[in-house]
Amino acid sequence: MTRVLVVYATRFGSTREVASAMVHELNASGLQAHAAEASNSPPPENYDAFVIGSPLYGGKWISVAGLYAALMAGRIKEKPVALFSMGGLGIKHPEAGLAQHKEFLKNLIEVAPSLNVVSDAVFSGYFERSNLPWYLKIVDRFAPTPQGDHRDWSKIQIWSRSLVTKFRLNQ
Numbered sequence: 001m002t003r004v005l006v007v008y009a010t011r012f013g014s015t016r017e018v019a020s021a022m023v024h025e026l027n028a029s030g031l032q033a034h035a036a037e038a039s040n041s042p043p044p045e046n047y048d049a050f051v052i053g054s055p056l057y058g059g060k061w062i063s064v065a066g067l068y069a070a071l072m073a074g075r076i077k078e079k080p081v082a083l084f085s086m087g088g089l090g091i092k093h094p095e096a097g098l099a100q101h102k103e104f105l106k107n108l109i110e111v112a113p114s115l116n117v118v119s120d121a122v123f124s125g126y127f128e129r130s131n132l133p134w135y136l137k138i139v140d141r142f143a144p145t146p147q148g149d150h151r152d153w154s155k156i157q158i159w160s161r162s163l164v165t166k167f168r169l170n171q
């Protein structure tokens with residue numbers, strides 16, 4: 001039985017729901033998956049594979065998710081890892097969204113070269129301007145994020161299912 005830990009960070013909760021959907025899909029595909037927030041530093045030892053993800057803010061993951069991946073890299077060495085970003089940039093500009101995600105991953109892998117990344121993806125996220133604290137409203141004025149729920153659940157489902165073979169092959 002492949003045990004999978006899905007680790008995520010979130011500021012407004014929408015990525016938590018994405019992590020839950022991934023867990024549901026992996027479990028439905030015969031794996032044994034659990035979700036945990038990166039800020040809780042879940043111990044990786046009892047898992048065979050990992051999904052780690054975060055929304056992009058200003059082109060970067062929430063720091064606790066990047067730190068988790070970088071700090072745990074030595075402890076999860078050969079085990080397969082899949083990385084995902086959530087974002088708003090790709091809603092209107094898919095190539096720019098993908099480029100931002102790839103750039104962040106490139107930097108992450110530079111600091112954590114032992115991560116065995118078998119897959120990665122960027123998905124459109126969820127954003128309500130009215131939820132923002134005043135300081136993020138200022139940031140948002142410079143690069144407005146499209147409002148609303150743009151999460152494509154079937155795309156998330158298909159990617160989650162695609163991990164099953166990759167995790168089994170790389171165990």
Ligand SMILES: Cc1cc2nc3c(=O)[nH]c(=O)nc-3n(C[C@H](O)[C@H](O)[C@H](O)COP(=O)(O)O)c2cc1C
Nearest residue numbers: 010011012014015055058059087088089125126127
């Ligand atoms: C201030 C601010 C900055 C953001 N910066 C980016 C960004 O650089 N790239 C991107 O693709 N999305 C960006 N977003 C969109 C969020 O990544 C997206 O809404 C995400 O789904 C939020 O996830 P959460 O609810 O888990 O925090 C930004 C949103 C806000 C409010």
